[in-house]
Amino acid sequence: MTILDTGADSAIALVERHAAHNYSPLPVVAASAEGAWITDVDGRRYLDCLAAYSAVNFGHRHPEITATAHAQLDTLTLVSRAFHADNLGPFCAALARLCGKDMVLPMNSGAEAVESALKVARKWGADVKGVPSGQANIIVADNNFHGRTISIVSFSSDPAARDGFGPFTPGFRSVPFGHAAALARAIDDNTVAVLLEPIQGEAGIVVPPDTYLPTVRALCTEHNVLLIADEIQSGLARTGYTFACDRWGVVPDVYLLGKALGGGVVPLSAVVADRDILGVLHPGEHGSTFGGNPLAAAIGTTVVDLLERGEFQARSAELGEHLHRRLRGLIGEGVVAVRGLGLWAGVDVDPALGTGKDISLRLARRGVLVKDTHGSTLRFAPPLVVTEQEIDWAIDQFAAALREACA
Ligand SMILES: Cc1ncc(COP(=O)(O)O)c(C=O)c1O
Numbered sequence: 001m002t003i004l005d006t007g008a009d010s011a012i013a014l015v016e017r018h019a020a021h022n023y024s025p026l027p028v029v030a031a032s033a034e035g036a037w038i039t040d041v042d043g044r045r046y047l048d049c050l051a052a053y054s055a056v057n058f059g060h061r062h063p064e065i066t067a068t069a070h071a072q073l074d075t076l077t078l079v080s081r082a083f084h085a086d087n088l089g090p091f092c093a094a095l096a097r098l099c100g101k102d103m104v105l106p107m108n109s110g111a112e113a114v115e116s117a118l119k120v121a122r123k124w125g126a127d128v129k130g131v132p133s134g135q136a137n138i139i140v141a142d143n144n145f146h147g148r149t150i151s152i153v154s155f156s157s158d159p160a161a162r163d164g165f166g167p168f169t170p171g172f173r174s175v176p177f178g179h180a181a182a183l184a185r186a187i188d189d190n191t192v193a194v195l196l197e198p199i200q201g202e203a204g205i206v207v208p209p210d211t212y213l214p215t216v217r218a219l220c221t222e223h224n225v226l227l228i229a230d231e232i233q234s235g236l237a238r239t240g241y242t243f244a245c246d247r248w249g250v251v252p253d254v255y256l257l258g259k260a261l262g263g264g265v266v267p268l269s270a271v272v273a274d275r276d277i278l279g280v281l282h283p284g285e286h287g288s289t290f291g292g293n294p295l296a297a298a299i300g301t302t303v304v305d306l307l308e309r310g311e312f313q314a315r316s317a318e319l320g321e322h323l324h325r326r327l328r329g330l331i332g333e334g335v336v337a338v339r340g341l342g343l344w345a346g347v348d349v350d351p352a353l354g355t356g357k358d359i360s361l362r363l364a365r366r367g368v369l370v371k372d373t374h375g376s377t378l379r380f381a382p383p384l385v386v387t388e389q390e391i392d393w394a395i396d397q398f399a400a401a402l403r404e405a406c407a
Contacts, residue, residue, distance in 0.1 A: 008041050024357075026364050033060035036386040038369065047394050049370045051383045054201075054233045054344075056264035058306060059385035065263035065302050072298035080289050091297035094304040095270060098242065099255050103278040105271040106292030106300075110232040110258035111147025113269035116286060117195070117228050117256055118151060120271060122171075123280045125192030129224060136192045139225075141177035145202035146195065146230055178208040180215035187219065193226040193254075194219075198244035201233040204377040205339050205346030213250045220253070226277065232258040232269065237384055240317030240342035242307055247341065253277060263303050268296040312384045316342040322388055323380065326395040334402030336376075345380040346373070353405040362401040368394045 008029040015025075031041045036059060038046045051057060058065060072087075079085050092104040105120070107113050121138060125131035140146075140155045153161045154168035162168070175182040177200055187194075198213060200206040220227040229252035234244035236257065241247050243255065254277060258269035267290075271278065290296070306312060320342035327338045327345055337348040349359050356372025363370055370378050382391070 011041060026360060026369070028364055028369065035059045035061075036383045036390060044367070046364065046367050046369045047382065047386070047390055049368055049380045049382045049394055051381050052264060053259060053371075054236075054238050054381055055259035055262065056383050057237055057260035058263060058303070058312065059383040060264060062263065062306075062385075064306065065265060065299055068298050068302040069263075069265050069295065072295050076294045078290070078293045078295070081287060081292065085292075085294040085297065087294055087297045087301065088292050091292070091301045091304075094301050095257075095261075095272060098304050098307060099257075099272040100251065101255070101272045102275040103273060105278055105281070105286070106296070107269045107271070107288050108267040108290050108296075109147070110256070110269050111149050111152055112288065112291075113232065113256045113258050113271050114146045114152055114195070114230060115149055117254055117271045118193075119286060120254070120273070120278060120280060121193035121195075121226050121228065123285070124226060124277055125190075127280050128276070129192060131190050131192055135190045137171050137173055137188070137190050138192060139173050139175060139183060139186050139194045141196055141200070142174050143177060143200060143203040143206070144174070144195075144197060145200070146197070146232075177203070177206065178212050180212055180219065183216060184219050187223050187225060191223065191225050193228050195228045195230060197230045197234060198247075198250075199234045199239065199341060199344075201344075201379075202373055204348070204373050205341075205344055205379055207339055207341055210248065213245065213248045217250045217252070226254055227252040228254040228256060230256045232256055234344070236260040236303070237307060237312035237316050238342055238344050238381065240313055240320050242313055244341065261300055261303055262296060263299045265299050266296045268300050270300075316344075316384050319343055319384075319386065319388060319391060320345075323391050323395075326391065327380070327398075330395070330399055330402065333399065334406060343380075343382055343384055343386070347378045347380065349376045349378060349402070351376045353402060359401060359405060362404055363397060366397040366401055368397045 011029045029041045030038045032039045038048050095104050107116055122136045125136040142157045146152045151169040155172035156162055173186045175186050229245050231243050255272040262268035334350050334353050336350050339346045356376050356378050360370050360372050372378055
């Protein structure tokens with residue numbers, strides 16, 4: 001008997017007993033998925049309004065992505081970077097072209113891409129900018145989320161991410177998000193980079209003022225500081241643009257990509273920049289056994305191909321307006337505020353109606369899967385293949401769940 005044959009309760013009990021308790025999932029046990037829909041072990045269907053934190057932007061099991069994966073599984077999956085694989089170069093060339101840059105450093109998880117960029121920025125500071133060894137500083141924003149490694153949580157402002165995990169990595173300065181003047185004051189001669197999410201995801205889909213990113217771009221250029229855009233959650237069509245930075249016409253020096261780059265199939269992340277930046281890495285100075293493996297490279301190439309057609313960006317822009325209009329219609333009906341861009345919305349629910357988790361549970365019972373973030377904030381981020389009718393149905397369920405919570 002397989003684990004899932006024993007039913008949802010047993011599957012959850014096994015996870016509780018044998019998996020580390022670093023997550024607190026909703027009691028939904030997925031067995032299969034297609035497009036924007038997930039089916040659980042009891043055959044119940046749910047509209048996925050999380051899309052694996054935007055890793056499933058193109059929908060579950062997108063036919064072109066699964067066809068690529070199947071074909072690659074039958075030819076070559078892993079050789080490590082000790083040898084060449086025939087599809088790594090084409091993947092890097094395609095992704096670099098999409099980003100308008102020269103080079104790609106392929107990694108696996110998002111956190112690894114961020115860590116890699118921090119190393120690249122420090123090395124660039126030492127080799128190119130001439131910052132004295134060990135003196136570099138990197139500016140980040142309060143309430144950031146860039147992953148879970150020791151160096152990354154070293155500059156988190158979330159106590160749950162940090163408490164008990166010290167000692168921390170030095171060399172970071174955190175300033176309020178959205179305030180260019182505060183960022184300007186934090187820059188000194190030893191600043192090598194500014195690392196930002198163009199729109200803060202885990203903080204609740206926080207969109208900065210329109211002048212913010214262009215001003216930060218200008219400051220970085222003026223002070224010879226690298227602007228690193230963490231587009232791991234905001235990028236690859238989620239906001240209606242290929243990169244959220246495009247919304248403000250801003251071109252960072254370094255793009256960090258992950259999540260949807262792996263097509264919802266494999267972990268694949270990347271640091272993308274020009275040669276004068278990524279060229280600071282030499283053999284032996286950085287690496288990853290699985291980074292850019294042939295299976296990931298094949299899938300990543302198909303993902304770039306899908307993005308180059310522009311169809312997903314257009315869907316996200318158009319349907320995103322509809323999603324935001326419908327959500328704003330619930331302000332005063334249990335919703336306090338709605339933020340976001342494209343098919344990516346952060347919704348603050350009146351705390352009197354319960355926590356975000358309470359509302360997520362009510363929604364799951366009604367067949368809609370969302371994820372709470374801090375306190376009473378929910379995020380809606382369906383796969384970009386979702387239809388307008390499905391969005392309407394999900395919002396109707398949300399309205400009903402809010403009425404239920406009021407009763
Ligand atoms: C903006 C951002 N950066 C980095 C990460 C870390 O990605 P991963 O979980 O793949 O390490 C995340 C994950 O949510 C993210 O949202």
